[in-house]
Amino acid sequence: MAVMTVYRRRRATVLLGMLIGMIGVLLSAVPASAHAAxxxxxxxxxxxxxxxxxxxxxxxxxxxxxxxxxxxxxxxxxxxxxxxxxxxxxxxxxxxxxxxxxxxxxxxxxxxxxxxxxxxxxxxxxxxxxxxxxxxxxxxxxVKVDPVVRALIPIGKYLGYAGLVLLVGPVLVLALLWPQRLARRGPGRLIWTGIGLVAGSTVLGIWLQAPYTLGTTLFDVRVGDLRDVLGSTFGAVMLVRLAVVIAAGFLLRPLLVGSGGESKLDLALLGVLGVAALATWPLTGHPTASPVPGVSVVLDALHLASMSVWLGGLVMLFAFLLPQANARELGAILPIWSRWAFTAVGALIFAGTVQALIEVSSLNGLVNSTYGRLILTKVALAAIVIAVAAYSRRLVNHKIAEESPRGLRRVLLAELGITAVVLGVTAALVQIAPPRTAEAVQTTETSTTVTQTLTDKNMSLQVDIYPAAVGNNSMHLYAYTPDNKPLPVVEWKATAALPAKGIEPIEIPLLRITDFHAIGDIALPQAGEWTFKFTARTTDIDQTSFTMTAKIS
Missing domain, CATH: 2.60.40.1220 (Immunoglobulin-like)
Known part of the structure; x- marks a missing residue:
């Protein structure tokens, strides 16, 4: 009875960790910034x-x-x-x-x-x-989003990640490491829970995408809106995920009941379906918009696979193998699992590091952006988990776990509790624009056109200078009458000077495109308040001159 009480308490601790992770998702569920500029x-x-x-x-x-x-x-x-x-x-x-x-x-x-x-x-x-x-x-x-929709999207993603953990790792352990004498009812329930979470989060994601993209409320969704979602790339990928999960459910039945009906072909098909399912996550997230999308999609899928194998295996060890397997069985299982975990953690670190470098793109983006700070938080938590995992590997290598599984279960409990929070941070990350997007917006905002309209009693002259930055600039001149009708110009002249830096007037070559429109190009060597002078001759004896200043950055 006391043993059961301890077991329930530890299981409650893991559930508390998952709850903390979900609360973290809620607290970080701000309106997602535009992920394109x-x-x-x-x-x-x-x-x-x-x-x-x-x-x-x-x-x-x-x-x-x-x-x-x-x-x-x-x-x-x-x-x-x-x-x-x-x-x-x-x-x-x-x-x-x-x-x-x-x-x-x-x-x-x-x-x-x-x-x-x-x-x-x-x-x-x-x-x-x-x-x-x-x-x-x-x-x-x-890009306003209904608060309820805004909160449910990362929660749905969190449940999807949790389902992936309860599906991939447990299936591998059940197929390759499970002792023949042990019942499969408990692991079967765990795997069915994983299937349900992945399928449920997928359906929820399809539903939420309609109000999310349209800016409407949760229940202000019409059939046509869902049809549009399903017809999009996002909808197609989510349907593939749903179909793969349902197909996997049918193939898993012999494995879950332990009837021995599963074949090598079934296991191979399950592997293919697993790869296909894992690929659907990066195909609906940041990797598709990466500067190197092919690399990012593969890395993200590898990251998810490693996480699912490692954490799912930990759940199986903590919940079933350590309490039920005997010392002889643990002696065979734990060294193999230790190698799996070591490989999965290595792949996790590699894929996560490279992907973070691609998305963050600079040290400033890592430190001064919400996305970068969440990455640092995730790295800190992951470092703690890896340290704990290293200690558990030491227990396995020294055969301590086989003789006293209770100590290893405490270590696994700590790993699972912290990684539940890591999943919450991961679910929040996918809703926040990476720094490379913010840099694209900043670049767009600094690439501006200077537009001024100069007038006198005879003429209205519109001047456009692009990009108004050091280097090559394009210039457009338009001549109008005072009542805004095109005014033919016979000859154009223009100069640019920067008196503050001692740069004398530079002649700007102009090409007459139409009767009232001329264009030109000039290389401006320094930033500052430049002075531009324009002369437009409209007849053999009539001409008008204008002077303007423009800031060149």
């Missing part, structure tokens, strides 16, 4: 173009998928300027526009799905002829 657009954000374009192009930092009805272009009067459906080709979205658009400022709103299944939203504006008050939109797209 808008890096450019055509027309550029805030630019004034002389003629109405026939399309708008948006380019993102990674491949994206469209959400039906979530991309719009509004004309200055508030009417829809887009026509037909937008198209996506990798990281580029093309929005066809109606012909004959009026003058003024247009508003482009978008909400799309990034390669790692997170919603990305935002707005840009551009003007035709001259700027005006931007049109008012009934709904501006953003």
């Amino acid at each position: 808008l890096v450019s657009s055509d027309p550029n954000n805030g630019v004034i173009v002389p003629d109405a374009p026939n399309k708008v192009t948006l380019t993102f930092s990674e491949s994206i998928q469209l959400i039906s009805g979530k991309i719009r272009v509004l004309a200055p009067d508030g009417s829809r300027a887009d026509q037909g459906d937008p198209t996506a080709d990798g990281s580029q979205v093309t929005i066809p526009l109606r012909s004959g658009g009026g003058r003024g400022t247009y508003l482009v709103t978008f909400r799309v799905i990034s390669a790692d299944s997170h919603p990305v939203a935002g707005t840009i504006t551009y003007s035709v002829g001259a700027a005006s008050t931007p049109p008012a939109a009934d709904e501006i797209e953003d």
